[in-house]
Amino acid sequence: MGHGHDHGAQAKRAGEKHRGRLWAAFILIAVFMVVEAVAALITGSLALLSDAGHMFTDVLGIGMALAAISAARRAVGDPQRTFGLYRLEVLAALANAVLLFGVAIYVLVEAVRRFDDPPHVLAGPMLLVAVLGLIANIVAFMLLRAGAQESINVRGAYLEVLGDLFGSVGVIVAAGLIALTDWYWVDPVVAVAVGLFILPRTWKLARAAVRILVQAAPEHLDVPAVQARLAAVPGVSDVHDLHVWTLTSGMDVASAHLTVDPAAEVGEVLAAARVALHDDFHIEHATLQVEPAASKGDCGPAHW
CATH class of the missing domain: 1.20.1510.10 (Cation efflux protein transmembrane domain)
Known part of the structure; x- marks a missing residue:
């Protein structure tokens, strides 16, 4: 992982x-x-x-x-x-x-x-x-x-x-x-x-x-830039439900839903996304949900 x-x-x-x-x-x-x-x-x-x-x-x-x-x-x-x-x-x-x-x-x-x-x-x-x-x-x-x-x-x-x-x-x-x-x-x-x-x-x-x-995004991170970087990962067609926050000192974490192309290899997409988060934003823990393009409309936003 x-x-x-x-x-x-x-x-x-x-x-x-x-x-x-x-x-x-x-x-x-x-x-x-x-x-x-x-x-x-x-x-x-x-x-x-x-x-x-x-x-x-x-x-x-x-x-x-x-x-x-x-x-x-x-x-x-x-x-x-x-x-x-x-x-x-x-x-x-x-x-x-x-x-x-x-x-x-x-x-x-x-x-x-x-x-x-x-x-x-x-x-x-x-x-x-x-x-x-x-x-x-x-x-x-x-x-x-x-x-x-x-x-x-x-x-x-x-x-x-x-x-x-x-x-x-x-x-x-x-x-x-x-x-x-x-x-x-x-x-x-x-x-x-x-x-x-x-x-x-x-x-x-x-x-x-x-x-x-209050789980605000870290001040040193640009959340739209994080989203754009994940969207640029080969095989990813869309990024949504992205959340970035700090758990405690030195522990920035993220979660996101990645919509992948039908021909994409899920393992390779996950590995590339984690490397991008780690190398570009120093996010060492990320929970990434991979979804096929057909299910994009079924993933609605949270309402809390």
């Missing part, structure tokens, strides 16, 4: 092979989340609290990513889950985006409340903790960067760490200015900047997750 019948191998490429790096990032961020939260309470810094809040979503997000990968692996072979539980990583990514939105909105509201009467902030401890947090975020960023290109689940954690990295830089700048000038209003300004920086990236992540969940 050609390409694309090993769902387990594809899922492993998309998420499970990054499991060790996710665990390393999880432990690192969890430790520094506690450090920053305690330091934020001691110093009174909203910027530091904002950074700790983003680290908290990192811990939850990476934890959900690990749970999704483990659940998907356990579900392989379950006859009632023919595609496993690969969608769990998409749900985890969407949950990460919702958490990030919540944290960003809270920080923005709290920052506005502080502008009129900025509280005193201990700049020295704030600066020390921010530097340590920056180091932790750089290490986590390097751990997750490669996986973010392959898995939407890992990408969610990666974006959170990226936001934290810039947040730590902002906190360092704020601590330095406060120490030199006593401009305590810089603290809520940096907190707002961190929130505004992460919101567009969070929206992009949420949008990508929702597109997968």
